[in-house]
Amino acid sequence: MKALVLAGGAGTRLRPITHTSAKQLVPVANKPVLFYGLEAIADAGITEVGIIVGDTSQEIHEAVGDGAKLGLDVTYIPQRAPLGLAHAVLIAREFLGDDDFVMYLGDNFIVGGISELVEEFRTERPDARILLTHVPNPGAFGVAELGADGRVIGLEEKPVRPRSDLALVGVYLFSAAVHEAVRAIEPSWRDELEITHAIQWLIDTGRDVQATTISGYWKDTGNVTDMLEVNRSVLERVDPLVEGSVDEASEVIGRVRVDAGARVTRSRIVGPAIIGPGAVITDSYVGPFTSVSENCLIEDCEIEYSIVLQSASVKGVRRVEASLIGRHVEVTPAPRNPAAHRLVLGDHSKVQISS
The missing domain is CATH 3.90.550.10 (Spore Coat Polysaccharide Biosynthesis Protein SpsA; Chain A)
Incomplete structure (x- = not known):
């Protein structure tokens, strides 16, 4: 056959x-x-x-x-x-x-x-x-x-x-x-x-x-x-295994696989989840049903129920979920613009502004 x-x-x-x-x-x-x-x-x-x-x-x-x-x-x-x-x-x-x-x-x-x-x-x-x-x-x-x-x-x-x-x-x-x-x-x-x-x-x-x-x-x-x-x-059947490095300030909970060469620092990983080889997780939360592929960088953010492909980076973003992030993608916060109101008001106007 x-x-x-x-x-x-x-x-x-x-x-x-x-x-x-x-x-x-x-x-x-x-x-x-x-x-x-x-x-x-x-x-x-x-x-x-x-x-x-x-x-x-x-x-x-x-x-x-x-x-x-x-x-x-x-x-x-x-x-x-x-x-x-x-x-x-x-x-x-x-x-x-x-x-x-x-x-x-x-x-x-x-x-x-x-x-x-x-x-x-x-x-x-x-x-x-x-x-x-x-x-x-x-x-x-x-x-x-x-x-x-x-x-x-x-x-x-x-x-x-x-x-x-x-x-x-x-x-x-x-x-x-x-x-x-x-x-x-x-x-x-x-x-x-x-x-x-x-x-x-x-x-x-x-x-x-x-x-x-x-x-x-x-x-x-x-x-x-x-x-x-x-x-x-698939992640629901992952066997927990830590081959990479997880520092003392980090917490790994449940069915989590941290592959060889991955580094988890000052972070919390809640399974089921996979952290691929060479990935770096720093000051972050990786939640259930998340796959982080090889050589990715997750820094100062929260991510859950997502797939992150090879060599992508997610930095400084408060919350990411239900996302598919492609190879070599960079996700960062938008630049902060000065908050100001520019007004041209006629006589006897009444304006309400939410500050």
């Missing part, structure tokens, strides 16, 4: 972060989102991985390399434009051959991995298996309709009037039958080859398409709100 990982999207909902960085490499608990998926694939016993890459291919390649450090053998497959998930399958035909494969969206996050799902697929041998989860806003996703027997009877991409609240999770398992499906469909109104259309083709031609509704945690990390929520979820 092989894996096809999609890492070519533009990440428009995470701009401006993704103007200069691949969305799949934005870190959660100081590790790129993409790596969680690759680790789940490796844990499932899959070693041959094709990664679909686009404009950020060089950055993805530099981060992942040949995959050896993750126990994987990685092949990069360029996609000239984001033309749909089914198009990714189409261009990966030579890599995939006739093998079964799992398709994993590189910006998705699933707690618990996919090992059990892969094993079930290998045992039951359907033509396709999709993962579903109940969501409050199904119109933002691909949506599945199930029959009375629990089998998939219909799929629709981002429907105006959803027929259910079951959204497709960004992990799919396919046999070689899907290759015929992706060749048979036409581009959608979005000018993309939709994987939902390909799966619908399998259903319509009598193929065995099964569904698993997951109850565990899943997120599409496509926007800042979801990134912060995934960061919170």
Whole structure:
């Protein structure tokens, strides 16, 4: 069995972060989102991985390399434009051959991995298996309709009037039958080859398409709100560990990891939180669900429920929360302007000024 990982999207909902960085490499608990998926694939016993890459291919390649450090053998497959998930399958035909494969969206996050799902697929041998989860806003996703027997009877991409609240999770398992499906469909109104259309083709031609509704945690990390929520979820499982230096005037409470080379001085860290290698925390408060990446500087401020990326600095700011701060960013107080009122008042005026 092989894996096809999609890492070519533009990440428009995470701009401006993704103007200069691949969305799949934005870190959660100081590790790129993409790596969680690759680790789940490796844990499932899959070693041959094709990664679909686009404009950020060089950055993805530099981060992942040949995959050896993750126990994987990685092949990069360029996609000239984001033309749909089914198009990714189409261009990966030579890599995939006739093998079964799992398709994993590189910006998705699933707690618990996919090992059990892969094993079930290998045992039951359907033509396709999709993962579903109940969501409050199904119109933002691909949506599945199930029959009375629990089998998939219909799929629709981002429907105006959803027929259910079951959204497709960004992990799919396919046999070689899907290759015929992706060749048979036409581009959608979005000018993309939709994987939902390909799966619908399998259903319509009598193929065995099964569904698993997951109850565990899943997120599409496509926007800042979801990134912060995934960061919170991962940090809740952090093991406390202090390898860096924490002076006697500082206090570390709860599930906090202070990596080697980090320095905490006259500060209070309340977990769950991670302070990355080389980071310096001085005269500050770092609150729960905060990830501070490597070589950051947090000085004379309070920060909570936030992600701070590599080499950023936050100094002299009273309170920062629910924020995603990019690489090499500098956050400082605004300059203080002299407070004055300049007035031109007519006769008999009455003015009230709040001083």
